[in-house]
Amino acid sequence: MKSARITGPNEPLVLVETETPHPKDNQVLVKVKAVGVCHSDLHLWEGGYDLGDGKFMKVTDRGVKYPVTPGHEIVGTVEELGNNVKGYSKGDEVLVYPWIGCGVCPACKVENENLCDAPKSLGVFQDGGYSQYSLVPDFKYLAKLNGVDPESATSLACSGLTAYNAIKKSNQNSPEFLVIIGAGGLGLMGVQIAHSITKSKIICVDLDDQKLEIAKKMGADFVFNSKDPDTTQKIISTCNGKGADSVVDFVNAPPTAKMGLAVLRKRGNLVLVGLFGGSMELSLVTIPLKSIIIQGAYTGNYTDMVELLDLARKGTINPMISKRYSLDAANTALEDLKARKIVGRAVINP
Template structure:
């Protein structure tokens, strides 16, 4: 089978030919039908995360080894299963939950495998979807698409559950005030849909790219604000009527977190999702004095993916704009993402 692998950081993914893996034990073999490209794949390709102040977290420090086949947004058709997998429906088309844990730590025992201390995530620690076939370690990680288009559904495995899980952290606030969404890429457009599905007041979207702001308005954003405007914080505060009470930062960079802090009201809740990097200096007394709640969110749980697929199957969430391209064009797709030329999500099809 073909697979496209990161063999050297910052270099084009290399086409490699391998034997089709044979599922063992509880494993299931999927024929890949669609594999999404995410900013996390970009970090894997680059080989590090920016910690600010000239510091970096390398993939080696996270235990990630090369060569690696990326992509954790995977939809595929069940081809076969190991002898211990139990009854598995051959031919079923499913989205694979990629945030697989060790199954033994406290987080896994709470059904929070996405924050496992020894993760085994597809496309990060294990071979991912930029291939003709992929192994999923257990059938419970497969969520039946029930007729959904695999290309449109693939982003649910990351862009979808990440925004869904993050927005749920705001609780009742989404019904009381618009959520300020910083970043109008694939996750930002998905956030607009999730807020609609959950009955929220809507989204005020912030981005530096005019094309992405326009896309957000077309998807139903209440307003779209240029993050580089000199009065961006004031525009945000005015748009929500006196300061933001719920801010979802899908970029996670020094300028965006700074903007979130400048635009928020007293008692605000900020959830940071993005991993673009950097650092901030924040006087600690301002956190209790304002008072602020600053929280991180890392993808989502298997239960949340099942909920999200159900919402899309019921027509309550529309797919984000997706551009489909052949798997052979993966390096062109990676370059487009790196250069910020992507509106919505890119999905590769073998």
């Protein structure tokens, strides 16, 4: 089988030909139809995360071992089944849950494998879907598409799943005004999901007017370009002069996190999702005085993914796939994402 692999930070992905594996026991071999190109693949390719103040967290310090095949938004058909697999047959169209955990830590015990202490996520800590085939360790990580468009479904394993989890966290205080920062792959899913599962008025912020126009079509009530120096004040005015009840920051870089805090009203809820990174100073006293909550959100669990597939099946959400690449063009796909040329999501069709 052919796979596009990252051999080291910032090295061009290399196409390699290896023997196609045969599944054993609970394993399933999936023939990849489409794999989403996520900004997290870029962090993996660049070798890590910006911690601010010139510091960098290497992905190898998190347990990534190069060479690795990226790609965690995998959709395909069942090609071959291990002896113990039940409920699936050759040819079934499936979405793969990639956030695989150790199975024994406290998070895994309550089925939050996405928060595992020793994660084994596909496309990060073990080979993923920039490949003609993906070996899924257990059939419990599969979900049948049952009518959902395969390319759109790729987003539901990460960008949709993460947005769903983050919007649910932001909805705990039933926000009248919800600010979504970033209208990229995650943010546009966030807008659609918030529009379908909350009653909030949605305010979306990005640097790119084209993406903001799409956010409006997907359900944002107000949009603002963060290049405008008055954006913070304009958001507060839009929220009846009091500020937003909830903010979800899908960028999470110093300027956006600062804006998120500045527009948050008393008792507000800030959910940080993006991994753009950096660091910022916090005015500590405002946190208790305003009694705000600041929390992180990392992907979502298998049940969230199945709920999201149901929403897609009903047509409540419709992930936007705007570009398609062959496996040979994996480098171009990542370069285009880095250059902000992708609206919504791009997929690779191996």
